[in-house]
Amino acid sequence: MDLFETFFNVPVLVRTFPLLISGLIVTLQIGITSIVSGLVLGLGLALVRMYAPAALRLPVMIYIDIFRSIPLLVLLIIVYYALPFIGIRLSPFLSAVVALTLVSGAYTAEIFRAGIQAIPKGQFEASRALGLSYKDMMVDVVLPQAIKIVIPPLTNNCINVMKDTALASVVAMPDLLKQATQAQALAANPTPLIGAAIIYLAFLWPLVTLVSRFENRLNQRGA
Amino acid sequence: MRNIIEIEKVAKFYGDFAALTDIDLNITEGEVVCVIGPSGSGKSTLIRCINLLETYAEGGTIRVDGIPVEAGPNLDQVRAEVGMVFQSFNLFPHMSVLKNVMLAPMRVRKSSSKDAEAKALDLLKRVGISEQADKFPGQLSGGQQQRVAIARALAMEPRVLLFDEPTSALDPEMVGEVLDVMRTLAGTGVTMIVVTHEMGFARQVADRVILMNGGQIVEAGTPEQIFDAPKEERTRDFLSAVLNH
Ligand SMILES: Nc1ncnc2c1ncn2[C@@H]1O[C@H](COP(=O)(O)OP(=O)(O)OP(=O)(O)O)[C@@H](O)[C@H]1O
Ligand SMILES: [Mg+2]
Numbered sequence: 001m002d003l004f005e006t007f008f009n010v011p012v013l014v015r016t017f018p019l020l021i022s023g024l025i026v027t028l029q030i031g032i033t034s035i036v037s038g039l040v041l042g043l044g045l046a047l048v049r050m051y052a053p054a055a056l057r058l059p060v061m062i063y064i065d066i067f068r069s070i071p072l073l074v075l076l077i078i079v080y081y082a083l084p085f086i087g088i089r090l091s092p093f094l095s096a097v098v099a100l101t102l103v104s105g106a107y108t109a110e111i112f113r114a115g116i117q118a119i120p121k122g123q124f125e126a127s128r129a130l131g132l133s134y135k136d137m138m139v140d141v142v143l144p145q146a147i148k149i150v151i152p153p154l155t156n157n158c159i160n161v162m163k164d165t166a167l168a169s170v171v172a173m174p175d176l177l178k179q180a181t182q183a184q185a186l187a188a189n190p191t192p193l194i195g196a197a198i199i200y201l202a203f204l205w206p207l208v209t210l211v212s213r214f215e216n217r218l219n220q221r222g223a
Numbered sequence: 224m225r226n227i228i229e230i231e232k233v234a235k236f237y238g239d240f241a242a243l244t245d246i247d248l249n250i251t252e253g254e255v256v257c258v259i260g261p262s263g264s265g266k267s268t269l270i271r272c273i274n275l276l277e278t279y280a281e282g283g284t285i286r287v288d289g290i291p292v293e294a295g296p297n298l299d300q301v302r303a304e305v306g307m308v309f310q311s312f313n314l315f316p317h318m319s320v321l322k323n324v325m326l327a328p329m330r331v332r333k334s335s336s337k338d339a340e341a342k343a344l345d346l347l348k349r350v351g352i353s354e355q356a357d358k359f360p361g362q363l364s365g366g367q368q369q370r371v372a373i374a375r376a377l378a379m380e381p382r383v384l385l386f387d388e389p390t391s392a393l394d395p396e397m398v399g400e401v402l403d404v405m406r407t408l409a410g411t412g413v414t415m416i417v418v419t420h421e422m423g424f425a426r427q428v429a430d431r432v433i434l435m436n437g438g439q440i441v442e443a444g445t446p447e448q449i450f451d452a453p454k455e456e457r458t459r460d461f462l463s464a465v466l467n468h
């Protein structure tokens with residue numbers, strides 16, 4: 001009984017719920033902005049990585065490796081606390097979005113590359129033999145086929161970005177986790193933290209099951 | 224008769240390995256040329272150089288309708304004039320048959336979708352698949368897919384059609400329907416270069432047969448010259464190997 005009162009204190013939850021929802025909105029804003037810009041960045045990086053002259057390819061390969069290696073928390077702290085020393089001052093929101101985008105773009109680039117490389121050589125040859133321009137070949141032939149292949153790993157990446165938004169609380173961003181810890185301090189009760197965990201689960205769990213479903217379907221089709 | 228394709232001193236290397244050496248070949252407008260020869264002799268490489276799916280060594284030249292085949296602004300024009308049909312069809316699996324045929328005219332020739340559709344339906348009728356226009360390539364038999372691929376190439380109204388073993392991936396009972404379409408095409412004035420193992424087709428349809436070996440043209444002549452009175456030892460060896468297997 002006592003345990004329940006402590007962790008699932010309904011009056012506390014009701015009182016702090018608006019705070020949690022405002023945190024959720026910030027979390028979604030950071031997450032969605034980073035996911036979208038990460039997708040654009042990743043597609044650009046993937047195309048450069050595959051088709052640009054070697055002089056451009058190499059820096060992009062290095063970029064991709066660095067940003068897949070660096071811990072996101074370290075990057076975020078560098079962006080927020082170190083960049084001001086060279087005059088670059090980003091708001092907590094922008095710092096979080098920039099760090100998440102840089103990393104997500106590196107992962108997305110590799111996902112797109114794998115997707116495009118899974119398209120048989122004959123598709124490129126048929127497009128070129130017909131006289132399609134590079135742009136038309138990508139837009140009409142290659143990317144529509146690659147999208148189907150990359151949707152499961154991209155969704156996975158979206159889940160990771162959404163989870164990683166919680167790190168923004170260390171740069172004073174009032175996201176879901178930050179609001180929950182503040183509410184916990186105010187109410188002197190951990191219920192808001194449990195509430196936040198449940199909210200994370202409520203929107204990420206369905207995405208996780210969606211990925212499994214995609215993957216099962218791809219496996220069935222492959223078999 | 225004017226030359227639609229002029230190939231001069233063309234060579235192709237993979238590392239040190241010469242896939243083609245010193246190829247000279249002129250093809251006149253409307254001619255049907257069949258290219259035969261053993262596996263690895265450079266047949267595919269030769270026709271793939273004509274639309275620059277493979278690059279060739281410096282020093283050689285290929286011209287299509289007078290336009291040099293080289294990377295650069297002319298390349299799209301060359302490719303629009305030269306259609307290609309592949310052994311493995313290479314249809315676009317995510318588009319309906321109709322859309323497969325409509326795509327290039329709309330993108331490259333800037334046809335309206337109405338014109339492109341009318342022409343695509345007409346071509347699909349010509350190759351005998353108008354009933355399947357709304358299906359996807361994966362729902363068709365190999366023979367049907369290859370006929371769609373021919374229609375797709377024809378939609379660009381090419382002056383030259385390249386075929387790389389168009390029937391080699393087909394079940395035997397479907398070979399005939401594809402060869403029939405090609406035979407009909409041969410009478411329409413389009414220039415055709417056909418890499419094939421179908422000796423019957425070559426004898427019946429070709430104006431000229433070219434035998435390749437080791438990256439070189441060993442012998443060229445009318446089907447009668449090549450099949451009935453081959454001059455070269457290597458031609459005789461090849462023919463006896465394929466005709467007696
Ligand atoms: N990408 C490549 N790298 C290295 N060698 C290659 C490559 N492509 C082709 N070759 C070699 O070039 C030679 C000619 O190949 P090509 O495909 O033109 O032969 P082919 O006459 O079409 O044979 P087939 O009847 O088997 O299709 C072969 O020895 C082949 O191994
Ligand atoms: Mg070949």
